[in-house]
């Protein structure tokens with residue numbers, strides 16, 4: 001671990017002369033840069049998925065879980081009375097932070113997408129809705145339901161549980177999928193860099209033997225390769241991440257409020273900037289491992 | 300302390316034994332020639348002195364450290380104290396001759412600018428000043444050997460092992476390279492030169508005290524006074 005950190009420090013400081021001992025080779029460079037770019041792009045997508053799914057899960061698990069709706073049905077002339085009765089019950093129920101009957105305007109706004117703006121609410125037997133905010137502890141839904149049954153005819157309590165749960169489970173699964181994809185992308189990047197570095201080390205066996213002849217230590221030789229692959233990967237990943245960010249900025253916003261669009265919100269935009277340095281770190285570790293293994297093999 | 304010691308060493312490439320019962324002690328400031336017919340095992344012996352080959356039996360010590368027990372880093376460190384001129388010197392073909400010659404400095408982490416005068420002087424010594432910017436594949440056989448010698452001595456090593464360093468150069472240049480080796484030897488460095496070149500050995504004898512070793516019948520012996 002100590003040697004790992006020391007090499008990382010030396011890498012940071014740079015050493016122009018050390019870089020030149022390995023000949024600039026053609027296709028491993030291009031392949032590494034291309035793969036790093038592709039992986040960077042995919043990582044942005046996977047990250048967008050993971051973060052959006054996370055937001056979704058928070059929504060379903062948070063705000064919605066703290067609210068419930070009470071619906072009151074009945075003939076028009078009983079509505080007022082029943083609503084008042086329900087509000088009284090709710091006031092006395094522990095775990096209810098607030099209860100608010102929707103005004104006529106609010107009810108109209110809810111129906112507008114279906115019936116248009118000119119709806120005459122008074123003439124329709126539509127139910128009255130009461131919005132309930134729970135305290136963090138929440139209330140005993142079963143108990144409340146029983147009490148309402150007795151005191152307020154036509155009251156229907158919907159605490160969102162039944163339809164919230166599957167959405168929450170789906171959002172959580174999606175989030176795991178996103179993070180799982182991130183891990184796979186990182187592992188693939190490590191595998192690609194290991195292969196490329198191994199090819200490059202094998203192709204430069206002659207160079208390595210000359211360096212050995214003049215007393216170069218393994219860590220000196222290894223560093224020349226490590227530096228190369230780390231910077232190539234950093235470059236490629238930066239390009240890929242940039243393209244990925246542009247692409248995700250261009251993604252259309254989802255129109256419905258309950259489906260936050262796939263993409264980054266607010267400070268989430270900063271998270272993808274960690275991808276290029278992380279990719280470089282993966283490349284550093286992979287090349288280092290490949291180099292020392294190869295060098296131990298070449299006696 | 301001996302710089303390089305071989306004690307009762309034998310070597311075989313897999314077939315019969317090429318060398319057997321070889322004992323060699325290089326003291327600081329000594330000057331040895333190593334002769335013997337082609338295929339006798341001169342190069343093999345030098346490679347054992349350099350830790351490139353490990354003897355099939357017997358022991359090798361570099362600067363007092365036993366070779367098979369040395370760590371890889373310790374071996375690299377020992378090699379920096381040994382200037383090797385291989386029979387078929389290889390270089391980094393993508394670097395210039397000057398860069399190749401100063402490569403040991405780079406590898407040892409020394410400041411190149413501080414050594415610039417040293418490099419220029421060395422290039423002049425081996426007559427490669429005008430080829431400094433060339434790349435190794437553009438050099439002639441003799442130029443390669445001279446570049447290899449310059450590369451071997453730039454770190455001012457304690458020992459110089461040279462395998463046929465004058466094999467491809469004319470008489471005048473070989474005299475010049477010999478003077479360089481003698482000069483380094485006078486500064487206290489041990490020198491071991493494998494060579495067929497009897498005229499060179501005779502010339503060396505007039506300049507300094509040299510001992511001549513010969514491999515014959517798998518053994519290492521001191522050559523007679525006839526050389």
Ligand SMILES: Nc1ncnc2c1ncn2[C@@H]1O[C@H](COP(=O)(O)OP(=O)(O)OP(=O)(O)O)[C@@H](O)[C@H]1O
Nearest residue numbers: 312313317335336337338339340341342343344386
């Ligand atoms: N890697 C190897 N594998 C098998 N045999 C080898 C190997 N290297 C050298 N030999 C054999 O070992 C013998 C000694 O080789 P070596 O190079 O030490 O001879 P030399 O004395 O340096 O000869 P020359 O004067 O021609 O340079 C030769 O017969 C050679 O063919």
Ligand SMILES: [Mg+2]
Nearest residue numbers: 341342386462
């Ligand atoms: Mg030889």
